[in-house]
Amino acid sequence: MTAVPPQVTRAVLEDEFAAAVAWARRNAPAWVLSCNADELVLSVRIPHPAPGAGALTLRADLRDYRAMPPAWTFTDDSGASPKQAFPAAGPVPGGASIFHSQPVICAPFNRLAYREYRGPHGNWSGADSWMDVRGTVYAPSLADMLSVIHLHLRHSPGRMK
Amino acid sequence: MSELESAQGADNAAGATLTLSVYAPIAVDPKTFTWHRSTRAGEAAAEAAAAFGYEAGTPTLQARDGQVLDRDRPLAAANLRDGDELELVDVGGGV
Numbered sequence: 001m002t003a004v005p006p007q008v009t010r011a012v013l014e015d016e017f018a019a020a021v022a023w024a025r026r027n028a029p030a031w032v033l034s035c036n037a038d039e040l041v042l043s044v045r046i047p048h049p050a051p052g053a054g055a056l057t058l059r060a061d062l063r064d065y066r067a068m069p070p071a072w073t074f075t076d077d078s079g080a081s082p083k084q085a086f087p088a089a090g091p092v093p094g095g096a097s098i099f100h101s102q103p104v105i106c107a108p109f110n111r112l113a114y115r116e117y118r119g120p121h122g123n124w125s126g127a128d129s130w131m132d133v134r135g136t137v138y139a140p141s142l143a144d145m146l147s148v149i150h151l152h153l154r155h156s157p158g159r160m161k
Numbered sequence: 162m163s164e165l166e167s168a169q170g171a172d173n174a175a176g177a178t179l180t181l182s183v184y185a186p187i188a189v190d191p192k193t194f195t196w197h198r199s200t201r202a203g204e205a206a207a208e209a210a211a212a213f214g215y216e217a218g219t220p221t222l223q224a225r226d227g228q229v230l231d232r233d234r235p236l237a238a239a240n241l242r243d244g245d246e247l248e249l250v251d252v253g254g255g256v
């Protein structure tokens with residue numbers, strides 16, 4: 001797969017980040033979104049809705065986006081992604097939670113869910129065909145991805161243990 | 162009496178249609194739609210999603226109070242009023 005020139009991703013990011021900010025303002029006003037266009041990283045500080053669960057840090061590596069989906073993960077204060085940085089799965093309308101125990105956000109819009117990136121999914125066609133995956137959540141933009149994460153987080157009982 | 166018949170009966174008193182503003186994550190601005198109150202939420206969401214350019218997914222509508230509408234139930238079941246603002250959400254589920 002040919003790498004996407006960073007300036008192309010930055011142009012996409014400019015459009016999509018504006019929609020993501022607008023989405024957050026409407027639906028998740030306590031979320032703090034920040035975008036580092038130079039490093040192509042989107043970060044979101046999220047108060048977990050469960051009492052006592054504290055704040056989560058969601059991070060997306062956007063290199064090669066949109067040819068590849070972002071690499072989404074939750075991180076701790078050191079930037080690592082241990083289990084405890086992730087929300088636990090809860091019962092979600094429509095099916096299973098995207099918060100997999102690996103731990104990983106298990107959705108076609110997450111590069112890290114694909115087997116070639118050490119994720120659990122070898123049954124999807126490959127990260128470069130992420131927009132063609134059917135039968136699960138569909139999120140074609142950064143704001144849509146945040147919307148799915150938000151919906152699943154609302155049903156999360158706390159942090160993964 | 163079925164839920165659909167009940168919704169249609171309520172139409173006579175409450176007005177047959179609902180005009181709603183729908184936001185989608187992919188866009189900053191909403192679009193306005195008018196649906197019959199008996200329209201199922203999934204059908205309304207699919208129409209709205211297509212209007213916003215979505216090509217796939219399992220959309221439904223979410224009310225401002227966070228209520229995620231059951232795709233198989235009519236809009237009338239969600240206590241919506243003309244002018245209400247809704248958000249498209251995907252309920253495709255994880256794997």
